[in-house]
């Protein structure tokens with residue numbers, strides 16, 4: 137089976153409840169209906185209840201079971217949530233009034249549902265910039281006990297006829313950490329390698345990307361990637377990793393033979409770690425929009441419980457895919473708790 141079918145089939149075996157914090161967005165409603173019809177997840181649509189009910193009915197999902205609607209401005213959970221929010225944010229000067237107002241924000245509300253165990257994961261970002269989605273997840277859900285850094289990746293699926301190399305690949309960080317230092321780049325690499333293995337079961341082959349391959353250029357930006365690669369080798373001695381390396385030497389076996397003949401990747405990397413957000417974000421959009429890759433993300437890693445983002449350019453199908461990824465992460469976090 138292809139990676140996407142595996143993700144959707146695995147999601148159908150679990151019964152997770154995923155909160156969608158932009159519940160009245162038509163793409164979100166369409167995705168919720170698809171998720172229920174395909175039994176990918178139970179859904180909580182968060183937002184203005186009257187508007188959601190109306191749009192859900194018009195889209196043909198009014199009679200579906202497994203879709204709840206929660207309105208953060210009219211909920212019996214308000215007081216309890218405000219108390220939790222106040223505890224979490226009082227070190228930053230939050231007051232009771234500010235907490236009561238904050239929990240009416242649908243992203244905060246959805247993240248609190250996850251924190252309280254009332255949902256297994258949350259997805260937002262179809263109409264909201266990444267910074268707001270990520271900041272809310274970090275502040276409300278928090279980092280996992282074994283993680284210091286929250287980062288993000290795209291699961292890139294190459295499945296078109298013209299893709300000579302098919303299958304699942306990771307591009308990281310393409311959504312969150314703007315200018316990682318060497319240690320942060322190494323942490324992103326290790327987390328992304330685990331994420332690939334957890335989501336699709338493939339053995340990670342990690343390329344630490346640069347504009348240089350094995351000293352073909354010298355610059356402080358190249359030195360950072362060399363240091364990051366060394367740190368990955370120390371942090372995960374058994375991991376297949378190479379760097380600094382250019383994308384072509386990491387992805388095309390013939391180019392690998394000429395540029396980096398002894399590379400352990402042999403031109404077959406499947407986890408690509410970019411030196412900064414500029415390169416990662418641009419690369420994923422080029423691969424998606426010109427290259428025809430399916431791009432699922434930004435998927436967040438390093439959080440205590442699943443919360444994921446979307447590009448504002450997403451389709452309903454993209455949202456369905458990230459719901460499936462969120463259920464896979466929920467399986468993992470359940471097995472670790």
Ligand SMILES: CC(C)(COP(=O)(O)OP(=O)(O)OC[C@H]1O[C@@H](n2cnc3c(N)ncnc32)[C@H](O)[C@@H]1OP(=O)(O)O)[C@@H](O)C(=O)NCCC(=O)NCCS
Pocket residue numbers: 228266267268270271274275279284285286287310311312313314417434
């Ligand atoms: C994610 C992002 C918003 C965090 O920015 P920031 O300015 O550090 O945010 P804040 O200062 O408000 O930090 C919020 C909290 O998260 C913590 N934090 C920030 N980045 C973190 C990270 N990567 N991992 C763990 N914690 C982090 C901060 O320590 C802070 O904690 P506190 O509020 O308890 O003190 C920022 O990195 C960002 O804007 N990234 C780019 C997003 C983007 O535009 N992507 C492009 C499109 S996908």
Ligand SMILES: CC(=O)OP(=O)(O)O
Pocket residue numbers: 261264265266310311417433434446447448449
């Ligand atoms: C991930 C990303 O680039 O998000 P957006 O397109 O919403 O900026």
